[in-house]
Amino acid sequence: MTTDWIPAWEKTLEAANAWMAGVGKTQEATMTAATRHLELMASTYARMWGSPAEDVLPADRRFKDDAWRENLAFDLVKQIYLITAQWLVDMADGLEELSPELHKRARFWTQQVTDAMSPTNLPATNPEVMQEIIRTGGTNLVQGMHNLLSDLEKGRISMVPEGSFVVGKDLAVTPGKIVYRNPLIELIQYAPTTEQVHQIPLLAIPPWINKYYVMDLRPENSMYRYLVESGFTVFTISWKNPDDSAPHLEWADYMELGLIEALRIIKAITGSDRVNTVGYCLGGIVEQVTLAYLSALGEEWASDHGVPQVNAATFFATHQDFSDVGDIEVFLSEPEVRFLEWLMEASGGYLDGRNMAATFNMLRANDLLWHYVVHNYLLGQEPPAFDLLYWNMDGTRVPAKVHSFLLREFFLKDKLKEPDGIQVRGVGIDTRRITIPCYAVACESDHIVPWRGASRIRQMLGGSVRFVLAESGHIAGVINHPAKKKRGYWVNEAVDARTLEPDAWLSGATKHKGSWWVDWVPWLEEQSGELVAPPQMGSDEFPTLVDAPGTYVTER
Numbered sequence: 051m052t053t054d055w056i057p058a059w060e061k062t063l064e065a066a067n068a069w070m071a072g073v074g075k076t077q078e079a080t081m082t083a084a085t086r087h088l089e090l091m092a093s094t095y096a097r098m099w100g101s102p103a104e105d106v107l108p109a110d111r112r113f114k115d116d117a118w119r120e121n122l123a124f125d126l127v128k129q130i131y132l133i134t135a136q137w138l139v140d141m142a143d144g145l146e147e148l149s150p151e152l153h154k155r156a157r158f159w160t161q162q163v164t165d166a167m168s169p170t171n172l173p174a175t176n177p178e179v180m181q182e183i184i185r186t187g188g189t190n191l192v193q194g195m196h197n198l199l200s201d202l203e204k205g206r207i208s209m210v211p212e213g214s215f216v217v218g219k220d221l222a223v224t225p226g227k228i229v230y231r232n233p234l235i236e237l238i239q240y241a242p243t244t245e246q247v248h249q250i251p252l253l254a255i256p257p258w259i260n261k262y263y264v265m266d267l268r269p270e271n272s273m274y275r276y277l278v279e280s281g282f283t284v285f286t287i288s289w290k291n292p293d294d295s296a297p298h299l300e301w302a303d304y305m306e307l308g309l310i311e312a313l314r315i316i317k318a319i320t321g322s323d324r325v326n327t328v329g330y331c332l333g334g335i336v337e338q339v340t341l342a343y344l345s346a347l348g349e350e351w352a353s354d355h356g357v358p359q360v361n362a363a364t365f366f367a368t369h370q371d372f373s374d375v376g377d378i379e380v381f382l383s384e385p386e387v388r389f390l391e392w393l394m395e396a397s398g399g400y401l402d403g404r405n406m407a408a409t410f411n412m413l414r415a416n417d418l419l420w421h422y423v424v425h426n427y428l429l430g431q432e433p434p435a436f437d438l439l440y441w442n443m444d445g446t447r448v449p450a451k452v453h454s455f456l457l458r459e460f461f462l463k464d465k466l467k468e469p470d471g472i473q474v475r476g477v478g479i480d481t482r483r484i485t486i487p488c489y490a491v492a493c494e495s496d497h498i499v500p501w502r503g504a505s506r507i508r509q510m511l512g513g514s515v516r517f518v519l520a521e522s523g524h525i526a527g528v529i530n531h532p533a534k535k536k537r538g539y540w541v542n543e544a545v546d547a548r549t550l551e552p553d554a555w556l557s558g559a560t561k562h563k564g565s566w567w568v569d570w571v572p573w574l575e576e577q578s579g580e581l582v583a584p585p586q587m588g589s590d591e592f593p594t595l596v597d598a599p600g601t602y603v604t605e606r
Contacts, residue, residue: 075147079140086133094126107132112170112416117177124177127169135164158380165415170424179428186430193430206404207411207422209443214435217444218599221437222263224275226598228288229588230315234299234307236288236600237315238262240274242584244281249579250361251283251316252326255309255333258289258452259406261444261603264529265330267437271531273567280571282578283585285316287333291446291605297399299449301336301456302474309340310357317358319592320585324361326577330528331499334368335460338481338510343474345483362577364489364570366528367499370510372464374503376496377413382461390457394450401453403445413497438525467510485513489573491566493520493527494540502552515548516541516573519556520566532565539566 086106093104103119106129113119118128142160145153169175173183173191182190201207215221226240254274256262265273265286277284287308292299309327316325329337341360344352352359369375375382394401411418425431433439465471470478488511492501501519508515520527521537530537540559547555562569588594 075144076141079137079144082140083133083137086136087130090126090129090133094122097122105129107136110416112168112420115178117181121177124169124175127175131167131169135167138164154377155380158377162412162415165420168416168420171420171428173428176424176428179424182429190430191428194427197426197430197432201426206407206443207419208426209418209422209433209439210435211432215437215440217261217263217604221268221440222266222599222603223269224266224272224278224598227587227594228596228598228600229285229319229592229594230312231595231600231602232307232311233295234290234303235312236290236602237312238286238288238598238600239319239587239594240278240284240286240598241587242283243279244584246581247281247283247584248575249322249582250324250326250577251285251320251322251585252277252328252574252578253309253312253316254284254286255312255327255329255337256287256289257330257332258304258336259332259403259446259448260441261446262286262288263599263603264438264441264525266599267441267529270533271437271529273529273531276531276567277571280575281581282574283320285312287312288600288602289446290602292400292449293447293605294398296447296449297451300451304336304452305340305343305474309336310344310355313358313360314356315592317356319589323358324579325358326362326364326574327360328364328366329368330366331368331524332456334365335456335466337363338365338368338484339466339472339474339479341484341486342479342481343477345485346477346480360486362487362489362574363484364491364574365507366491367493367496367524368490368504368507369460369499370466370506371503372461372466374500375461376498376500376503378409378498381409382457384462387454387457387462391450391454394453399450400447401450403447406448407443407445410498438529442525467506481510482512484511487513487577488515489570490515490517491520491528491570492517493523495522496524496527498524505552505555508548517547517555518566518569519559530565530567532568535564537565538563539569541569 089106093106097103103125109118109128109132113128118124138160139157142153142156145156173179179190197208224240226238228236229239230237254265256265266275269275274284274286289308313325317323327337327341329335341363344357344360349359390401393405422433425433459465459472466479466481469480469482472479488507490504490507492499492504494501496504505517505519508517519540520530521539522530527537538561540556540561542550542555542559544550544558547558550558
């Protein structure tokens with residue numbers, strides 16, 4: 051007697067159970083919303099008779115103006131919105147048992163809709179805007195329309211005033227020289243400020259979807275300046291902003307013309323046969339792949355090609371587990387990737403940086419979209435000058451082949467975790483071949499690289515890994531100068547910390563106040579050799595070309 055029907059019957063029962071669980075959740079969500087509305091009704095009646103205002107659901111910072119609580123009508127509008135928005139999100143959660151993938155998409159887009167529906171986004175239901183209309187006689191709306199038309203012309207929402215910063219004058223001002231240039235990178239060598247420096251130089255690999263100077267903003271928060279003043283010889287890659295001449299560039303070019311070539315030049319200038327590296331976000335991914343690539347080729351290949359050994363590596367906010375990439379996953383199915391590939395081909399062979407920025411802004415729509423709609427267009431005000439947001443708006447293009455390789459091999463197929471799963475120039479990439487000491491930083495509220503996925507680097511590498519979790523997000527968590535004495539970080543010193551699951555790691559970790567830089571620099575000193583006289587700037591073979599920040603960083 052055949053039993054082929056049993057698996058089909060089991061799947062049918064699983065689907066039925068999932069459907070029933072989903073129905074149960076939606077019914078529960080509706081009953082909860084109804085109960086909350088009754089609580090709001092009772093609270094409103096009580097308030098009309100003199101009782102203090104009570105929130106059924108906690109409000110967020112969109113409703114920070116006192117009128118949202120003190121004015122009965124606005125308080126009612128706020129609370130009805132919050133209850134309804136939570137009901138819609140809870141309804142989307144009813145899909146979790148039925149289809150986890152559909153649930154993620156439904157929840158994300160439901161959140162987008164509820165954020166757009168917020169009463170803070172309309173003049174008539176935002177008391178702060180109404181007060182400004184009364185105060186200015188409506189000129190705030192006239193100025194807001196002017197701001198809107200200006201932004202439509204620029205094709206983006208202004209987050210900082212036009213011309214508020216100048217790269218090379220206000221930002222990226224750490225003294226240095228361009229010591230090498232090829233079609234993809236300029237290599238910057240920073241001038242020493244100490245009488246002696248650590249023997250092993252440091253190469254920074256920034257992400258190529260933004261300009262390099264995220265690590266060299268103003269002098270008071272520049273990581274590069276801090277490292278130079280701590281006695282390190284610092285080099286950084288400044289990526290060229292790809293244009294119509296870039297369609298031929300591939301992932302391997304970013305390794306060979308980028309990181310590997312930079313290592314070769316540093317060895318030629320400093321004479322050091324060892325270099326330490328640090329990669330940020332996508333820069334960390336290409337760093338990791340390149341280290342595995344060089345390990346596979348072996349020391350003899352590196353010696354024959356003038357490439358120094360990488361002695362120790364640091365990773366900032368770098369994806370490892372691509373099955374855990376956060377909300378960005380809703381843009382990363384096969385249809386979306388195919389559409390993006392078509393769009394890049396139609397655009398001349400590259401991805402426009404504005405498309406990338408718009409996608410990331412949607413991940414934090416209230417902070418990076420609707421806040422500026424209200425501030426710029428309804429209140430008619432100019433946004434404050436903020437260096438991090440200026441850098442965030444200063445995006446770059448990405449060659450189509452490079453971006454497609456990243457999306458397909460890493461995000462869609464999740465091949466980085468597979469030994470030899472990714473092939474570059476016929477060489478299999480196995481991150482476990484990386485046996486040098488490594489330091490890794492993730493950020494606990496990172497919306498681009500979720501920290502739990504990034505923490506998998508502890509198991510992805512073959513050598514020792516010191517893992518640190520920084521407070522705050524993708525940028526503010528990393529760029530946190532010790533002098534500011536802000537935020538904090540977690541470290542788990544347990545012997546078995548490397549094998550712990552992320553939440554178990556965090557529960558056993560110790561939180562320290564201030565910047566994690568004070569933990570990293572002593573570790574980096576241990577990996578950087580003895581103190582010696584600073585190397586010259588450039589060399590006879592590679593003379594200095596122009597002052598930092600160079601020319602590539604200012605290309606539009």
